[in-house]
Amino acid sequence: MLRRKIEAHGVKLNVVSDYSPQIGCELEEKEKFWSELDEVMQNIHKGRVVIGADFNGHVGAGNRGDEEAMGRFGIQNRNAEGQMVVDFAKRMEMAVVDTFFQKTQEHRVTYKSGGRSMQVDYILCRRGNLKEFSDCKVVVSENVAKPHRMVVCRMTLKVRKVKKPKA
Secondary structure, three states: OOEEEEOOOOEEEEEEEOOOOOOOOHHHHHHHHHHHHHHHOOOOOOOEEEEEEEEEOOOOOOOOEEEEEEEEOOOOOHHHHHHHHHHHHHHEEEEEEEHHHHOOOOOOEEEEEEEEEEOOOOOOEEHHHHEEEEEEEEEEEOOOOEEEEEEEEEEEOOOOOOOOOOO
16 A cells, blocks of 8 residues: 655645455455555545545446445446445545546546456545546556556645744
8 A cells, every 4th residue: 555645835635545455355355455444544634635546346337325425427337346445435434536527438447458348446535625626537548557547637726825924
C-alpha cells in the first residue's frame, strides 16, 4: 500500500494507492486487505483523501440503496468484491468518484484483455469532497500495465491564503 501526504498552501491531500487481492484469492487474504485499508483511513485525521486502486471488483451499474457511496454510471453487475468496495465507501463516508460521471463505455473500461472489458479500478474520495471533482475517466490511449488502463480525475482544490500576523 502506497500512501503519500501532500501539503501546499494550507491544503492537505492524502493519496493512497493499492492493489486488492484477485477474485480467486482466499477470503482471509481479502479481509486482511480491507482491514489494512481501514487502518490507513483511521490514521488519516486531517485533509482530503483520494484512493486510487485496482479493487478487482465490479461495483456495477445503478446505485439503488447506495446513493451515498456511488453514482449511477458504473458498468456490469456488482459482484462480491464490488460489494466490498461499496461497503468500504459507506463505512468510511466515501464516494466511488468514477460512477458519478456519465461516460461512454470505452471511457469506463479499466481492464481489457481477451475480448473481456471490465471496470475494476476506481477512485474514491471523502463524500464531502466529491464536489471538488469535475471529471473522472479512463484514458483510452494509455496503458499503465497491459491490459490495465489509467483512470484520471480532475480535482479543483481551493487554496486558502495564509494571513500574516501584524507586527
